[in-house]
Amino acid sequence: MHGPGMDEVRAAEERRLHHERWQWGGRLPSERLRGVRGSNVLGMLPFDSDLVHALGAADPDVQRVVALLAARRACETARLTDVGWVAQALTALTEGNPLPPPFDDRARMLEALRSTPLVPGPPVLEAMPPERPPYFPPPPAGWTWVLAEEPRDDGVRRYELGRLPDGLVPAVSGDAKSAPPADAEPISAVLVHQTGTPRVPGEISQPHFALPAVLAAAESDPLKAALDAVWHALHTYGEHYPELLADIRSVCAERAGTEADRLRPGSVADLGPGVLRG
DSSP, X not given: OOOHHHHHHHHHHHHHHHHHHHHTTSSOOOHHHHTOTTOSHHHHHHHHHHHHHHHHHXXXXXXXXXHHHHHHHHHHHTTOTTSHHHHHHHHHXXXXXXXXXXXXXXXXXXXXXXXXXXOOOOOOBOOXXXXXXXXXXXXXXXXXXXXXXXOOSSSEEEEEEEEOOGGGSOOOOTTSOOOOOTTOOOXXXXXXXXXXXXXXXXXXXXXXXXXXXXXXXXXXXXHHHHXXXXXXXXXXXXXXXXXXXXXXXXXXXXXXXXXXXXXXXXXXXXXXXXXXOO
């Protein structure tokens, strides 16, 4: 038998999971994703939460391939692949070797970039994630969040709890709390969301985003390498980032399909080592 204290703990945990599910694009993260420390995983979620989950579920080999691809694409779009010291770093990544100087020191790397003559490319605006609806906590049974009637001119939207029509109140059973009766006192709760004028994206320096993608791809943790390399490459692409994410998704799907075929029941790989099909 649970007391009021346990009910409050359980309710608080349900609210936490509800928000976490929303934050991660509609599903809870794996323990592997939760455990990635010091990464840009939360920053990736507004851009493509499905890709984040796909990278979290991928094999380390796939994660490493994605990290290398992201670093190379970042350098290509920033017009750095013909720069000798950058090309050497990309080769080292491909061969699994440590990054050569000046990538062993971030300050030296940035100084090398400053002293390297580059042909400027066309202006590119920063990457901005798609808009998404605001978060709404789960309302009590029989209630829903509705936009407040009074308008606001300052970009603030107020939401209040409103009672659901009788036909829309979900049925409950067992020991669950029933929906409130029609004459129940109104529940007082207000959510405030600031919309305002959308921020105007600014112009970016692509090389300054591309080089951190190379550093990220060299991380020892393949998942962190993939997440952070894609993050920096995404911002290197700026406003054109959907092109990059489409390529990354394609690689993940292709690699996942190859692995599924390899492990398909009845395949040679499925028979175990040293066993050939007759």
